[in-house]
Amino acid sequence: MSFVKHRNLMKVYNKFVRQKDENLKRRNIDKKNKKSVQKVEEVKEETQVHALEPDSNVLTDKEKNKNKISKMKRLNKVDENEDVEHGEESDIHPAVEESDSSEDEVAPRNTIGNVPLKFYKDEEHIGYDISGKKIKKQARKDMLEAFLARTDFSKKLIVHDDYNDEDVEIPKEWQELIRSLLKGKTPHADVNPYPEYVDWVKHDAVHPMSNAPEPKRRFIPSKSEHKKIVRLITAIRKGHITFEPPKEEKRIYHDLWGDDSSSTDKSRQGLRFIPPPKAKLPGHEESYNPSLEYIPTQEEISSYELMYEEDRPKFIPKRYESLRKVPAYDKAVEESFARCLNILLCPRVRKKRINIDPESLKPKLPNRKDLRPYPITCFLEYKGHIDAVTSISVQVSGQWLASGSKDGTVRIWEVETGRCIKMWVVGEAVNCVAWNPVPDRFVLGIAAGQDVLVLNTGLGSAEEQHRVKQLLNIDAPSGTDNSDDKSTPIVSWIKHDKHEGIRLKHIKTVTSVEWHRKGDYFSIVMPTGDSKAVLIHQLSKKVTQRIPFKLHGHPVSSVFHPCRAILFIATKKSVRVYDLLKEKLIRKLEPGVREISSIAVHPAGDNVIVGSREGKVCWFDMDLSTQPFKILKCQPKDITNVAFHRSYPLFVASSENGTAYVFHGMVYSDLNQNPLIVPLEILHTTTHGRGVIDCSFHPRQPWLFTAGSDSVIKLYCH
């Protein structure tokens, strides 16, 4: 470790010495002559330094350094003069200090020449002196000695010079120098890191670098440059190059359009130009100071956050109390850009925007006032039943009203007074009641459960009563039908045990009874009766017939044609029209509804209305088509019953939501004229249960009876 350190130090020392020598050499070239003078000066400086020392605090650092160096020099001199012991050492220093020639004077102790020291590594001597004697190496110090020497308290730095085989003590001042050199600093203040450059070799000197003569091209004009110039000159002459910058061109405006009147649209070729639609003009809410009501509350603004981005209002009104507080609009450029893009990218189409009143979409219909009379207000209520009234029927004369109810009773009311004349307890829920259409035959057909009862009501004069009694008289206890040549009867005709009349026992529940216009035949419907679903009974002969047609689907209702021998049978999907005389299918009406609930035939016989369970009423013109002439979408709930008025051009559709729609349905005798259908009135009867279950018109007056689930029968008058 110490060895390495020493070697490094030695290197540095040598280097330093050499550098110093060089510097001195240079200096000496200039100062050779002034040498003596310098010496005198140095002495002077010395004295100066001594004089200055006491107040050295005042001196600047630079001066201090100077002083130090001079001191050092002085010390060296002292060494030279006084140190006798280190004579050999001191030999070097004056040489360094004084001149290079001094180097020659002091020969190195070593005489081996420029030979690696390791050659003498194992020898006791190192070279020979002039007398040929061996120069002995100094005795090797043992470790302890070396250590003691190193830990000398005098802080002397002693370096072993291998070459000369001697210890060299480096003075304190030198140590500093070495240290600063090691650190890469300037060794002392005298060193000028940027010496002035001296151009030792001068090119234009008397002794040039090259002896060649100057070439000719240095003295004649360049041809290539000449060519370039000629090119530029021609370009300038031709006006390709102009030197003054082009002036700002002043736009010249002129009357582009001239006289408009003469110009035609010819200049724009191609398609017709569609101008972009004008931007929407601002409303009150865009004002900088709108009325307070235009500003949304805080809750409303926060509710905007919950909306979808598309629904969210683009502009939220804001209020500023004075004009100076209005800031710049942050979306001005954005909106302008959006408008530009709209103009550029959106396809334009001319569209006629019709601004129509919804009223004008209503077809032109006659005023309802002109279509009077029709039932408007509730005039009478017939109360007595204790459960929902399922069916009502008005006698042809219009004097009597029969009603059947779920409580198992059938009542007869006087229409004008609302008095209950008679009541039968049938025992089962009554599905249908129907008056015989013959005016003087007061017979009532009742469908209750699986039975059909034909009862004598006991009304009318004695003669009439007699005739009815005769009609309803059953001789044999088993009046069987033989029409089908079958031994088992479809229906058994029995005399009713409690009431005066006939009881027809069926195999399934009977839902409807419908009389033929002559009052002799009546048809019944058993929806689940399969092939025997629709039967026709003849009262005079006490005979039952099956209809000779195949039924498709469950029958719902059957109606006789008002004047011809035609039977309408409504199944759930369609209405089939049969000719009873020819025994064949005439027509199949397709209402296209989900489920038919009821059917009614116009008194003239050519028009049929069909009510459906989805709230639609289909009007069929039989002469026109098998498709409905008109579909009236009435209400969301089922239509329970539809009915035509016998003499007035009215029809009604009652529904489960407790309303009855009264229509004007005029049928013209002119075949070219379509029937006129006008909705007239919506009658609200009940609101609970199944609403209106049955409805029926008065045969002569424009009155309407409705029977509902609230067990009340209502009479609506005009």
Next chain:
Amino acid sequence: MPKHYRPPGKKKEGNSAKYSTRTKALRHLQVTLPTFRKLCILKGVFPREPKKKYEGNNKTYYHSKDIAFLQHEPLMEKFRDIRAYDKKIHKAVAKKNDELANRLRSRKPGYTLDRLVKERYPTFIDALRDLDDCLTMVHLFAALPAVESEHIQVKDIHTCRRLSHEWQAYISRTNKLRKTFISVKGTYYQVEIEGQKITWLTPHALQQVITDDVDFKVMLTFLEFYETLLSFINFRLYQEINVNYPPMLDPRLEALGADQYALSKYIAGSSMVESQAGKVKMTVESELKLAQLQHQLPANEPGALMQLVEGITGEDNDDEETRECKGLFKDLKIFLSREVPRESLLFVIPAFGGIVSWDGEGAPFQETDDGITHQIVDRPTQGHVFLSREYVQPQWIYDCVNARILLPTDGYMVGRVPPPHLSPFVDNEAEGYVPEYAEVVRRLKAEAKKEVLPMPGLENLDLDDPQSLVAEGIMSRTEAIEIAQKKLKMDELEKRYHEELQKELQKLPYSAAASSKKNADRIDEEIKDRVDRSAKDVSDMDQIVRTRKQRGLVKAMEMGIEKKAAKVNLLKKRKENIEKAPASKSS
């Protein structure tokens, strides 16, 4: 055989022949998309909607004729030349031949759009009709800063400022301004020229916000065309009032930034000279002289100048409205404080015949002028007050303009929150909601015209049969329902009154007021139910008769009407709440 097989030799037909998608159009024209966009903007070509979008819904379709129209445009060749030239410059720059690059740059080929303006707008009226966007854009750019990175040049901004000022000077001079509206977005102006209503938006004179998501190239192309269009329109308009275009402005005033005043002076001066000289063509030198002369004109007597102008322009061809507008601020001398929007007011006030000055150099008269009747101030308090004049907020001017009368200045005094500023573009009656201040203004107007308006809430309507009136189309259904309700209620009340009378006659003790009140409530409810039901019945019956298509249409319409009504209801509700709030506070 494929579905769309077309035998060779057979031409395309139908939509695919008539229309082409944008990509196809680009291929056909052999241009890049930016160039195509530029051409479309300049030529005014826009996509069209084919009956059947044969290449999909997400494509843009152009008509083949439009594409052919673009193909024959000389500008396209010009663009190609410019592109080639740009390459030269690029090359020179790449070779570090700055001199050449600069020389090339200074000699770049340009193009003018005059021909396109004429082509797109064959008549002057057409051009005026389409001027809205043009003006809005030019005014916006006049307020924008020049941004080098976005290629917004200082030159463009200056041109826009100049054009907008020229336009405003003409409007102001000829009193064509009709409506103004200060919105949050800026100030809207509506003018009427040759029967065309032109509306534009001027942004507030503040530092504008420039966002990154805007492609200024597109906007600048639009602006390029709009600048040309507006300058030609300005030329035409100036020509109509016998003023040379482009105007030579007084350099002193221009330097002070009082362009508008300089312009107005220029117009006034030149039209004066023109009329005196009897349509003698003026040379440029004389124009310069004129500009100098104007400078020498007594600056503090604009009134005299105005009167001169009045004498000249007192033409008979002014319509009724123009005359009305001209006389609105006729006798007013208005002074603007420095905090009010000067440019806007300098435009609006002279447009309605007022004389105006401002706080600053070059102003025609100073604040201390005795003749000033109004001073426009927008500060919390006014320190020194001249008793001879009224201090109002700027909104007063705009409201007066919209109402066409001089409104009372009480509400607009300094330091007060002015009454709400309402949009003049809204038809309150059609909207269904009339703001309170609109009603006030209407009454004031009527008063000014010496008309008598009926008192609100007293309408003589036939209450007998509202439905018949509906049928005749006299009133709307909702009105009819309301009336029916009223009628029923009146009937009911009458009945009750009779009952009570009878009770009194029978000397029954008068029942408590509470019960009667309950009764009244009940009756109200009943009536409401009945009326609602009957109305519903009527609508149901209408519904029955309509076809399915009509039903759909009606439904859509009703939705629209409902939406509108909901809006109005919301406003009414808010108004109620607002009225309630201070009352509850005070109690």
